[in-house]
Amino acid sequence: MKTQPFHLAIPVKDLETCRAFYRDVLGCEEGRCATHWVDFNFFGHQLVLHQKEGFIPQKISNPVDGHEVPVPHFGVVLTWEDWHLLAEKLKKLNTQFVIEPTLRFQGQAGEQATLFFNDPEENALEFKAFKNIDQLFAS
Incomplete structure (x- = not known):
């Protein structure tokens, strides 16, 4: 089966604030839009922000390797170099x-660089990279 980009739609209360975040902070190119939604090229994948009045995000987490990982979350796997560039950019922006x-x-199968932060609506984002991309699904 040939892999295609994924599609993800997320709810937001403040569409314009989130629109600026994904465009200006993460550098995502804006696509189609309407009054209450906007598409972005999210690192080669389609992300759609849908304005939803009364949206209240839930903050829950699960312990993973000594950290409380927020769930749900979404993000992408970057190259090792691109991950480091993004991490430095986010640090400079005082993320x-x-x-x-x-x-x-x-030292284990699946060794990875990772970081988590929230968008303006508290949607959790993870960006990760593997020194050895062949270990992406290693067990």
């Missing part, structure tokens, strides 16, 4: 991380 840029599963 409040949920989980600071760190290495997880050191």
Whole structure:
């Protein structure tokens, strides 16, 4: 089966604030839009922000490798170099991380660099990279 980009739609209360965040902070190119939604090219995938009055995000987490990982969350796997560039950019922007840029599963299958932060609507985002991308699904 040939892989295609994924599609993800998320609710937001303040469409314009989130629109600016995904465009200006993460550098996502804006696509189609209407009064209450906007598409973004989210690192080659389609992300749609839907304005939803009364949306209240829930904050829950699950312990993983000594950290409380927010669930649900979404993000992408970047190259090792691109992950480091993004981590530095976010640090310079004084991003409040949920989980600071760190290495997880050191010395184990699936060793990865990861970081978590929230968008303006508290949607949790994770960006990760593998030194060895062949270990993406290693067990």
